[in-house]
Amino acid sequence: MKSHVRTAFTVFGLLTILTGAVYPALVTLIAQGVFPYQANGSVIMRDGKAVGSELIGQTFDIPRYFWSRPSATGPMPYNSEASSGSNLGPTNPALIEAVRDRTKAVREAHPDQSGPVPVDLVTASASGLDPHISPAAAEYQVKRVAKARDLKDDVVRELVRKNTEARTFGVLGEPRVNVLRVNRALDALNVKE
Template structure:
């Protein structure tokens, strides 16, 4: 019995000490550093306008109004992402449809039909990123080609010239990280918020 007690006490002390260090101390330290050094990123990279959270710079939102640019097929909720509002059904999750899943083909066809209905003048081929989801289903970006495909529809729906809309797309086109990593991309939410700042004609 004495031998068990000799082993149990150091094990219990080790558990408590490691719990304090790795379960409380380390998370508080990392969170504190993040809040000081990267406050926007640490709080979800939220896009705030006039004190209202409009979404996250890192998580896509579904758009289906012809006046807006549409992003990739999304696995996000119907409301803007806000990490601090759990009551608004803003949860996000990945999309796990494999290439042989019939639901994937159905989703692609449904998006093609929606794009055709929103702009009957649009002709194939449709940009791949407009009819498929990203690996996570949460990508907030589309390619410049996918944005260009939608310029006419958005311009007509808003009473703007196509040149105005193209200039706005160019303004919100992001380059490769460090000049060589990734691809050119357009953040759909930021572009749509910029569109909303232009008065309708």
């Protein structure tokens, strides 16, 4: 009995050192050496200043930018300190009302579009930090962005295409457009002109 207790504490202590200290330290060491960009949050730098992470979405909701998906984080959307989904159930009136309001706003901002509104543009993501929209959601917004920036549709469409990722190996996940990257590309284009 007494020897079991001593053994239990010793084994726990040794395994704690091994799995709780040596293991994460070793992974960190190698990760920082081999993949420093990814290990530190895939942060995009401009002039030595961090302007965002390509993995963490930001709020975009004015005409000159591609809009990101609705975010359910509080107190502000895309609060990366408090990731959260809406957790609204499928029959919750609050969900249907929110979708109705968003759909209305999207339709009003895109009078030249008559087709269905891409679902991802009017539903909140799981993390509240989704950095992507679907290609359909981007295409839906191309004309509006082009108009707001006084650019040709095809110029904007080309930027979307450049910032679209296909399914991994052609099968995994879904095709997607990185909103921060495409919007930064738009800004860069305007600066050049």
